[in-house]
Amino acid sequence: EIIHLEDYQPTDFVLERVDLTFELDPLETKVEARLIFHRREGVAADRPLVLDGDELKMTGLLLDQEPIAAEDYTETGETLTIRGLPDSAPFEITVTTELSPQTNTKLMGLYRTNDVYCTQCEAEGFRRITFFPDRPDVLAVYTVNIIADKATVPLLLSNGNFLGGAGMGDGRHFAAWFDPHPKPSYLFALVAGDLGVVEDSFTTLSGREVVLKIYVEHGKEPRAAYAMDALKRSMRWDEEVFGREYDLDIFMIVAVSDFNMGAMENKGLNVFNDKYVLADPETATDQDYANIEAIIAHEYFHNWTGNRITCRDWFQLCLKEGLTVYRDHQFSADQRSRAVKRIAEVRHLKAEQFPEDGGPLAHPVRPTRYREINNFYTTTVYEKGSEVTGMIATLLGPDLFKAGMDLYFDRHDGQAVTIEDFIRCFEEASGRDLTQFSLWYHQAGTPLVSASGTYDASRQTFTLQLEQTVPPTPGQSTKQPVHIPLRFALISEDGTITEASSVSGAEVTGDVLHLVERSQSVTFEGIASRPVVSLNRGFSAPINLHFEKSSADRAQIARFETDLFARWQALNDMALDALVAATASVRAGTPVVCDQALIDALMATVSDDALEPAFRAQALALPSESDIAREIGRDNDPDAIFAARREIMTAIATAGRETFAGLFETMRSTEAFSPDAASAGRRALRNSALAYLVLAENAPTRAVEAFSAADNMTDLSQALTILVHRFPDTPEATAALESFQTRFADNALVLDKWFTVQATIPGAATLERVETLMAHPLFNGLNPNRVRALVGTFAFSNPTGFNRADGKGYRFLARQILDIDPRNPQLAARILTSMRSWRSLESGRAEHARAALSEIAAGAKLSPDVSDIVERTLKG
Numbered sequence: 001e002i003i004h005l006e007d008y009q010p011t012d013f014v015l016e017r018v019d020l021t022f023e024l025d026p027l028e029t030k031v032e033a034r035l036i037f038h039r040r041e042g043v044a045a046d047r048p049l050v051l052d053g054d055e056l057k058m059t060g061l062l063l064d065q066e067p068i069a070a071e072d073y074t075e076t077g078e079t080l081t082i083r084g085l086p087d088s089a090p091f092e093i094t095v096t097t098e099l100s101p102q103t104n105t106k107l108m109g110l111y112r113t114n115d116v117y118c119t120q121c122e123a124e125g126f127r128r129i130t131f132f133p134d135r136p137d138v139l140a141v142y143t144v145n146i147i148a149d150k151a152t153v154p155l156l157l158s159n160g161n162f163l164g165g166a167g168m169g170d171g172r173h174f175a176a177w178f179d180p181h182p183k184p185s186y187l188f189a190l191v192a193g194d195l196g197v198v199e200d201s202f203t204t205l206s207g208r209e210v211v212l213k214i215y216v217e218h219g220k221e222p223r224a225a226y227a228m229d230a231l232k233r234s235m236r237w238d239e240e241v242f243g244r245e246y247d248l249d250i251f252m253i254v255a256v257s258d259f260n261m262g263a264m265e266n267k268g269l270n271v272f273n274d275k276y277v278l279a280d281p282e283t284a285t286d287q288d289y290a291n292i293e294a295i296i297a298h299e300y301f302h303n304w305t306g307n308r309i310t311c312r313d314w315f316q317l318c319l320k321e322g323l324t325v326y327r328d329h330q331f332s333a334d335q336r337s338r339a340v341k342r343i344a345e346v347r348h349l350k351a352e353q354f355p356e357d358g359g360p361l362a363h364p365v366r367p368t369r370y371r372e373i374n375n376f377y378t379t380t381v382y383e384k385g386s387e388v389t390g391m392i393a394t395l396l397g398p399d400l401f402k403a404g405m406d407l408y409f410d411r412h413d414g415q416a417v418t419i420e421d422f423i424r425c426f427e428e429a430s431g432r433d434l435t436q437f438s439l440w441y442h443q444a445g446t447p448l449v450s451a452s453g454t455y456d457a458s459r460q461t462f463t464l465q466l467e468q469t470v471p472p473t474p475g476q477s478t479k480q481p482v483h484i485p486l487r488f489a490l491i492s493e494d495g496t497i498t499e500a501s502s503v504s505g506a507e508v509t510g511d512v513l514h515l516v517e518r519s520q521s522v523t524f525e526g527i528a529s530r531p532v533v534s535l536n537r538g539f540s541a542p543i544n545l546h547f548e549k550s551s552a553d554r555a556q557i558a559r560f561e562t563d564l565f566a567r568w569q570a571l572n573d574m575a576l577d578a579l580v581a582a583t584a585s586v587r588a589g590t591p592v593v594c595d596q597a598l599i600d601a602l603m604a605t606v607s608d609d610a611l612e613p614a615f616r617a618q619a620l621a622l623p624s625e626s627d628i629a630r631e632i633g634r635d636n637d638p639d640a641i642f643a644a645r646r647e648i649m650t651a652i653a654t655a656g657r658e659t660f661a662g663l664f665e666t667m668r669s670t671e672a673f674s675p676d677a678a679s680a681g682r683r684a685l686r687n688s689a690l691a692y693l694v695l696a697e698n699a700p701t702r703a704v705e706a707f708s709a710a711d712n713m714t715d716l717s718q719a720l721t722i723l724v725h726r727f728p729d730t731p732e733a734t735a736a737l738e739s740f741q742t743r744f745a746d747n748a749l750v751l752d753k754w755f756t757v758q759a760t761i762p763g764a765a766t767l768e769r770v771e772t773l774m775a776h777p778l779f780n781g782l783n784p785n786r787v788r789a790l791v792g793t794f795a796f797s798n799p800t801g802f803n804r805a806d807g808k809g810y811r812f813l814a815r816q817i818l819d820i821d822p823r824n825p826q827l828a829a830r831i832l833t834s835m836r837s838w839r840s841l842e843s844g845r846a847e848h849a850r851a852a853l854s855e856i857a858a859g860a861k862l863s864p865d866v867s868d869i870v871e872r873t874l875k876g
């Protein structure tokens with residue numbers, strides 16, 4: 001069944017209040033829901049009340065405390081329809097259901113993780129708890145009573161403020177919670193169990209005292225300190241930058257080890273995948289710390305962008321997600337190095353969102369149809385949604401953007417709204433017409449901008465010819481030109497940035513050039529010498545840019561741009577050109593030659609002590625194998641790409657050997673571990689130097705030494721990865737893996753890393769290793785983190801292993817998807833998206849991929865999640 005945006009209708013009945021009582025039991029939890037409704041004005045008296053349900057066992061149904069006659073209601077698996085309801089007076093429906101949290105492996109609704117009761121309701125999980133109008137535009141005030149055995153379930157939590165609790169005399173106890181803020185059901189949460197806690201407090205700008213609590217498994221409390229610190233910094237930042245204060249007396253975070261996604265912004269009670277809460281130097285990498293900071297902030301920021309103002313329907317998901325990602329990006333940029341953060345964001349966007357937008361699963365940021373909403377929690381909705389928000393900020397400038405946001409918070413607080421409502425706030429605040437700009441929300445596909453420049457020395461003019469096309473995507477064959485804000489600089493021969501005396505052919509505001517036509521010719525006057533154009537500075541628009549440049553011109557940008565992001569982009573473009581050329585050489589059987597200008601530019605950057613180490617590490621991180629495949633676009637041979645990349649890296653390693661050896665020493669830390677960005681940057685640079693050194697030396701020795709010497713997880717896991725990926729099956733690699741496993745045997749999050757290192761060893765033989773690991777006693781097919789660490793990373797991050805020429809990687813995936821789907825459809829569907837680029841493979845592999853997809857499609861009783869993804873992947 002397909003849901004269409006255009007079919008949106010408000011509910012017939014208005015929900016006023018919700019009263020929930022849970023009697024918790026692993027296999028027989030009783031839920032009583034008392035719901036007060038009234039018929040919406042103008043709705044015909046014969047319209048029934050239709051409530052959503054999913055795999056529910058209903059044990060009672062009352063209208064105003066009286067049983068409802070059998071002929072007055074119909075219950076199917078998915079709906080409860082009640083007829084003969086009062087015309088205008090409010091009435092109370094009482095539904096009792098019985099749940100089995102212990103056997104709920106889908107991790108949606110009420111489930112158990114490590115003996116803790118916990119819920120996940122977004123998007124449509126609440127209907128797995130009780131029959132309910134389970135849609136985001138139904139906002140109500142909730143009271144929640146929780147009853148459970150006191151000894152085994154001492155902690156009883158729900159949204160809002162704590163009302164009270166007491167023992168019940170029979171070994172049980174209860175707690176009551178009241179959330180005064182009207183909310184949709186997807187923000188409901190309940191957590192109950194035996195957990196440890198870290199406590200702190202925060203005083204808001206207006207003087208409200210807020211209790212902060214982070215709940216973790218007993219014994220793990222010290223590992224929640226960084227998350228608590230990140231939370232307090234997020235709260236302060238949202239006050240200072242967006243003027244948003246927290247609005248309850250308590251804010252709680254619970255870390256659980258079985259969770260389908262990253263985390264969930266339930267009102268006042270965020271639930272987190274513990275991977276994004278727990279950290280200490282011994283067990284967390286710098287990337288883990290950065291993720292924790294970003295996700296703690298993200299979920300906290302949802303309190304305003306998502307909770308106080310929510311979505312009218314799930315088509316509007318980007319209203320809260322794109323905007324909240326934009327906010328967490330800004331937060332991290334303020335806490336760390338803005339340029340380095342931007343580079344990481346763009347790398348992620350290109351690695352994850354661009355392939356989605358260019359493949360069978362492409363969809364608009366604001367889709368108009370879906371079969372399974374869980375499949376739309378995508379990088380397009382999140383990351384492209386964030387980029388689109390960022391472009392509004394670029395178009396309007398900081399002050400008008402702020403005015404638009406203020407208007408949005410002011411006007412829509414307490415409402416469930418649409419993208420159109422959001423855009424209107426910026427139009428009204430700025431007086432700008434954003435009609436054309438809005439196409440970014442509605443047209444799928446990454447726009448391609450082709451640019452070329454001509455310099456006229458006699459006239460002292462420079463003309464930039466720009467053309468844009470938005471490629472066709474499934475369901476959208478033709479596209480309109482969009483409004484593309486391109487930040488730019490003209491760099492003269494001496495490296496200075498040139499200002500034109502006048503510009504014609506495009507609106508230019510500050511350093512932003514507005515490309516609005518399909519084709520635009522822009523002339524800059526008063527340009528004294530041939531300039532090099534740096535286009536899309538800071539990645540001001542999420543586009544593909546084709547701008548043929550000599551490597552000398554790219555090197556000019558890499559050397560002189562004042563925008564650090566653009567310097568990195570220029571180096572990365574040079575590297576990409578070299579890698580694409582090298583891949584062609586490998587396939588043609590001719591020798592690979594590495595562009596000397598690339599080596600020189602890289603070495604100049606890496607040796608420049610004026611640049612922050614994190615930036616230099618980003619320069620050294622060449623485009624990935626999938627970046628190269630995407631650039632080539634079709635007929636890809638992952639083995640050739642891997643070989644070409646290895647050769648280019650070796651050429652750089654050989655040329656820069658002295659430099660890398662020097663950096664490996666100078667970047668060594670002499671101080672106690674600190675997770676701050678500057679220290680992390682030094683570790684990043686030192687570890688990239690190590691990777692190149694090991695290539696140049698062609699021996700495992702140095703990696704083995706680094707592994708033994710490491711005093712933090714970043715260095716340890718990097719050394720392990722370098723060793724195991726470069727020299728798999730050597731006694732050194734085997735010994736290191738063994739010692740790592742023994743040392744962290746009781747830490748699930750670190751063991752995930754152990755699985756991932758092995759799943760990502762390049763080469764066809766890794767499939768057999770992965771299959772062996774599936775049978776390892778530490779593998780656990782019920783834990784999403786573990787499944788992602790092994791099966792997910794193999795499929796997503798091991799191009800040569802997964803894309804084995806004999807197709808066995810795809811067949812392995814097909815078996816795994818069919819195995820995971822019945823117990824956890826969301827997880828299965830997510831991992832299956834690793835097949836999204838199958839059409840750009842060479843024909844032999846593509847045929848194998850198609851066969852594996854067809855095998856999945858033919859599976860008996862597929863979930864809507866998997867069947868939606870597999871059908872779109874095969875078709876698009």
Ligand code: ARG
Nearest residue numbers: 122123261263264265374377
């Ligand atoms: N709203 C959550 C976040 O981004 C994601 C929850 C997604 N859950 C799901 N079952 N699709 O912060």
Ligand code: ZN
Nearest residue numbers: 298302321324
């Ligand atoms: Zn979110």
